[in-house]
Amino acid sequence: MKTSKRAKKATVELRPSRIRREPVRIEPERKKVSRRSREQDIWLGIAGVGLFATAIAVVTLGFSVISAPDPGASAAAAAAAARFGPCEGGPNCVVDGETIRIAGQTVRIAGIDTPPLQSAACPQQELVAAQAIEKLTGLLNSGTVTLGPPVRASDGELRRPVLVDGKDVAPAMIAAGVAEPPGSLQGSGCG
Helix, strand or coil, rough: CCHHHHHHHHCCCCCCCCCCCCCCCCCCCCCCCCCHHHHHHHHHHHHHHHHHHHHHHHHHHHHHHHHHHCCHHHHHHHHHCCEECCCCCCCCCCEECCCCCCCCEEECCCCEEEECCCCCCCCHHHHHHHHHHHHHHHHHCCCCCECCCEEEEECCCCCEEEEEEEEHHHHHHHCCCCCCCCCCCCCCCCC
């Protein structure tokens, strides 16, 4: 039996396609990025520099607060150093009734004479010398001590007025009876 050409075609088997097909991808719509203007770039740069400077300042201040000495302790140390006492190694001290050391410098006080403690001729003179030291120490510790300009005493020695809160200590020492005006110190002071 003769089959027609047509019939042959109908019996041909179909094969799968060799063309490889990928699934269709739908890409998201891309937003158009607008470029910042030059003016915006400048302002953002200024803001960035300002923030950076603020951060540096905060860090610096934090370190200074942490590492700074206690102001109360330094004020107490300064007050203790400014106080006068016996001469046992401090920068400020009372040597005798008319001599002090201030900031390590020895100063003879102008306007007074007192008996020396170490070479007192009698117990009365020794007592007056000790009282002069005590009175002078009290005066010096009662306020801020400053020195006046040097003056030459009648014996040729350079002396300086010592002022406490602007007032000369010499008249106060004489009024307390523990010092005499220059040149009037009694010979021995012993009765």
